[in-house]
Amino acid sequence: MKTRFETCKLHDCRDAFVMTLEELAETDNKVVAVCNDSVGSTKLGDFKSKFPERLINVGIAEQNMVGVGAGLANGGKIPFVCGAAPFLTGRALEQIKADVAYSEANVKLVGVSAGLAYGELGATHHSIEDFAWIRALPNIPVIAPADRIETIAVIKWAKDYDGPCFLRLSRVGVPDLLPAKHIFKLGKANRLREGENVTIISNGVLTHRTMIAADILASRGISCRVVNMACVRPLDAKEILAAASETGAILTCEEHTTFGGLGSAIAEVVVDNHPVPMKRLGVPGVFAPTGSANFLLDEFGMSPESIANSAQILMRRKE
Amino acid sequence: MLPFELRKIANTIRKRDLLAVYEAGAGHIGGEMSVIDLLTTLYFHTMSVFPDEPNHPNRDRFILSKGHTALALYIILSEKGFIPKEEISTFLQPFSKLNGHPNRVKVAGVETNTGPLGHGLPIAVGMALAAKLNGDSWRTFVITGDGEMQEGSNWEAIMAAAQFKLDNLTLIIDHNRLQQGDRVADTNNLAPFAPKLEAFGWDVEEIDGHDMQQICTALSPEKISPNKPKCIVAHTNKGQGISFMSDNVSWHHRVPNKEQYLKGMAELERAVL
Numbered sequence: 076m077k078t079r080f081e082t083c084k085l086h087d088c089r090d091a092f093v094m095t096l097e098e099l100a101e102t103d104n105k106v107v108a109v110c111n112d113s114v115g116s117t118k119l120g121d122f123k124s125k126f127p128e129r130l131i132n133v134g135i136a137e138q139n140m141v142g143v144g145a146g147l148a149n150g151g152k153i154p155f156v157c158g159a160a161p162f163l164t165g166r167a168l169e170q171i172k173a174d175v176a177y178s179e180a181n182v183k184l185v186g187v188s189a190g191l192a193y194g195e196l197g198a199t200h201h202s203i204e205d206f207a208w209i210r211a212l213p214n215i216p217v218i219a220p221a222d223r224i225e226t227i228a229v230i231k232w233a234k235d236y237d238g239p240c241f242l243r244l245s246r247v248g249v250p251d252l253l254p255a256k257h258i259f260k261l262g263k264a265n266r267l268r269e270g271e272n273v274t275i276i277s278n279g280v281l282t283h284r285t286m287i288a289a290d291i292l293a294s295r296g297i298s299c300r301v302v303n304m305a306c307v308r309p310l311d312a313k314e315i316l317a318a319a320s321e322t323g324a325i326l327t328c329e330e331h332t333t334f335g336g337l338g339s340a341i342a343e344v345v346v347d348n349h350p351v352p353m354k355r356l357g358v359p360g361v362f363a364p365t366g367s368a369n370f371l372l373d374e375f376g377m378s379p380e381s382i383a384n385s386a387q388i389l390m391r392r393k394e
Numbered sequence: 395m396l397p398f399e400l401r402k403i404a405n406t407i408r409k410r411d412l413l414a415v416y417e418a419g420a421g422h423i424g425g426e427m428s429v430i431d432l433l434t435t436l437y438f439h440t441m442s443v444f445p446d447e448p449n450h451p452n453r454d455r456f457i458l459s460k461g462h463t464a465l466a467l468y469i470i471l472s473e474k475g476f477i478p479k480e481e482i483s484t485f486l487q488p489f490s491k492l493n494g495h496p497n498r499v500k501v502a503g504v505e506t507n508t509g510p511l512g513h514g515l516p517i518a519v520g521m522a523l524a525a526k527l528n529g530d531s532w533r534t535f536v537i538t539g540d541g542e543m544q545e546g547s548n549w550e551a552i553m554a555a556a557q558f559k560l561d562n563l564t565l566i567i568d569h570n571r572l573q574q575g576d577r578v579a580d581t582n583n584l585a586p587f588a589p590k591l592e593a594f595g596w597d598v599e600e601i602d603g604h605d606m607q608q609i610c611t612a613l614s615p616e617k618i619s620p621n622k623p624k625c626i627v628a629h630t631n632k633g634q635g636i637s638f639m640s641d642n643v644s645w646h647h648r649v650p651n652k653e654q655y656l657k658g659m660a661e662l663e664r665a666v667l
Contacts, residue, residue: 107527128527134557139516139550146520149505150528151451154520169510170547174517178498178507 080286081379085248089187091223092244093118095230096155100126106234107131107147109156111140117157117187137162141170141184148181153234159193160186160202160243168208175239176215183233189219189243190279190330191358191368198362202243207335209241210308216261217307219243219337221282222252225305228259236261245330247368249283252303264311270300273386274318276341277328278305284372285328287379292386299386307337312344319349323393326354326386328377330368333357352392354385395439397606401667403473404434404606408635409662410469410482416655418486420494424632424645426466428570428603429537432628433458433470435609436535445475448502454532455505455521459514460539460568461495462647468492468501476503512545514538515565519551522563522623533615537566541573544582549594555623556595563623564613565596568603570632574646591625603628636661 100106100122107129110117114132123130131147133140137158144156156163163186164171175182186205193200210217218240220226226244233240253265267282268289277285282303292299300322302314318325325345327338338355345353356377363371372378376385407430415421436456437443444450458467465485472479477491484490491500495509506517518536525532538548555563567587571578578585588598597619601608611617612626632646633639636658650658 131523131558133550133554136550136554138512138547139519139554142513142516142547142551143520143523143554145506146517146522146534147524148520149455149517150521150524150530152524152527170513170516173507173510174513180506 080250080283080290083250085250086223087246087248088220088223088226088244089118089246091226092185092230093122095227097122097125099231099234100129103153105151105153107152107154109133109140109144109147109154111135111137111158111162113158113187116159119157137166138170141167142174144182145174145178145180153181153183155183155185157185157187159200160189160205161200164202164205164208171209172212176212179214180239181237182239184239184241186241186243188246190245191363191371192246194366194368194371197365201363203331203358205243206307206331206337210340214239216240216309217243218305219279219307220305221278221303222249224251224253224255224257225259228257229305232259232261243279245280247280249280252282252286262306262309262311264302264304264306264314266300266314267303268299268301270298271322272298273324273326273390274300274302274322275326275328275382275386276302276304276315276318276337278303278307278337279330281328281330281377284377284379284382288382288386291379291383295387297387297390304337307340310340310344315341315344316349319345319351324352324389326356326382326389328356328382330372331357332360334360352389354389356382356385397610398667400434400438400606403438404431405662405665405667407434407466407469407473409659411466412636412650412655412658412662414465414469414482414485416650417483419649420486420647421465421649422462422647424572424639425460425463425539425568425570427634427636427639428630428632429460429463429568430466431604431606432537432566432568432609433466435606435613437470437474439610440613441535442532443474443503445503448476452530452532455518455534457505457508457514457518457536458496459508459511459536460542461508464494464496467496471501471503474503477501511539511542512547515548515551518563519555519558519560522555522560523558525562526560533562533564535564535566537568539573540567540569540571540584541578541581543567543584543587552591552594552596559621560623561618561621564626565623566626566628568630569627570630572632572641572643572646576643587627595622596625597622598625598627600627600629603630604634635665
């Protein structure tokens with residue numbers, strides 16, 4: 076039998092992003108979008124029709140794109156710098172470091188089709204190192220919303236936040252998971268399901284799979300806590316330590332390499348403060364083979380069934 | 395301000411720079427001497443800036459993309475009143491606001507943190523775009539080194555500036571013919587710059603980057619071509635003003651010993667202004 080999260084309607088978070096950006100641009104002419112020829116893949120076509128002067132397409136030139144964003148912020152604009160996540164972060168990493176993070180420029184970086192979203196296109200197009208790269212930089216929050224509700228909340232927050240941030244959006248369909256009136260708070264995770272035996276922490280498209288895994292575990296008599304942790308930096312250490320002390324085991328799931336992402340960040344907090352058994356699921360330090368995003372997530376042990384199994388195996392390590 | 399007055403200020407700044415490098419035991423003196431006349435003219439003749447309100451929305455914007463010559467900018471900012479003159483003596487000292495590359499968070503008057511080369515021009519394009527979108531009349535200026543133009547990001551920005559018709563943007567290339575390790579001509583020779591920039595749709599002017607009158611004229615608003623970004627190729631000398639440093643590749647970031655310091659200072663004191 077399928078669980079409730081397997082049968083509900085799925086949404087592309089990019090739609091929620093552009094809809095919200097257009098709303099914000101209607102009421103504040105400081106809001107501008109900057110892109111790298113990616114009007115289609117970032118779904119900025121309607122934005123361009125409504126605000127032709129405020130859609131700045133620099134062409135296929137990511138280093139310039141990020142620098143232009145920093146300059147626009149200096150001139151009083153609120154630039155949302157949008158591009159496919161692997162190129163925005165990988166190609167322009169030094170600009171993100173020097174022009175945005177170190178300069179504390181009010182630039183909103185939006186990495187679209189992040190993670191394994193471009194599955195079949197190959198590892199050049201996978202963005203599974205971006206958490207690690209950007210969370211190593213001071214001053215710049217790293218945020219991966221889980222559904223369209225959280226995406227809307229994060230975009231609204233980003234517009235009002237006085238400083239840089241990196242928002243990581245997928246194109247893989249996900250259902251509504253967060254409460255309809257969710258308000259995003261920087262560094263605050265959301266407990267989507269109470270549980271006592273084990274905690275699963277995830278973000279982005281993995282939170283959907285995690286919720287299904289929790290239903291599977293419940294059917295096996297296991298009480299699993301689910302925490303959606305959109306902020307890879309700053310981390311909600313309080314929620315992590317609550318999970319450690321109250322459930323005694325933490326499983327992390329992410330659409331990212333296991334080297335340096337959400338799981339690593341959580342492990343740092345756990346090891347420093349309250350060591351408990353942990354298991355980190357993700358792409359295990361390899362270039363992924365050919366296949367769709369959903370195929371690859373299954374392949375790397377992140378089907379709901381596999382996540383549930385990993386949680387059970389982890390629980391055996393509890394004292 | 396008249397050219398002879400600008401020359402006096404530039405001479406004062408060169409002397410302070412030489413002393414600061416000598417005392418700090420580090421710096422990029424060659425490139426500082428080459429850029430000081432350009433900086434002096436920008437800050438004491440061309441640009442509208444507001445030391446009492448450094449973030450005034452209508453200020454002209456300036457980026458020192460060749461950020462390793464930060465000391466020259468710090469001295470200019472101190473002469474303009476953005477930072478105290480005494481602060482220059484803290485250059486490179488522990489916890490000084492004045493590290494080896496400009497920092498906008500720590501130093502009033504700095505617009506963006508530079509250091510890695512090829513970053514300033516893209517940011518300047520964004521600034522100039524913001525002014526256009528706002529309908530503001532302030533201008534954006536950026537100085538790059540000539541070796542720095544080897545960074546590909548500059549050429550991304552050069553394309554964009556022409557595409558966006560940014561006639562409120564001025565790029566000044568400090569063309570002193572030397573980069574850290576060798577002559578530009580013997581490394582990756584981009585010269586001549588003018589035809590390349592012209593081919594990309596820019597309005598280009600070549601000047602003597604140590605002739606205050608020529609710098610003033612080239613920077614004046616009357617010299618703007620509508621709808622075209624402007625590039626000034628400023629022919630300069632690395633180490634300008636100090637004979638044994640001038641056009642000498644070994645003085646990129648060499649530090650003078652006492653004898654060299656005294657000789658250099660004596661030359662700057664005797665300079666005919």
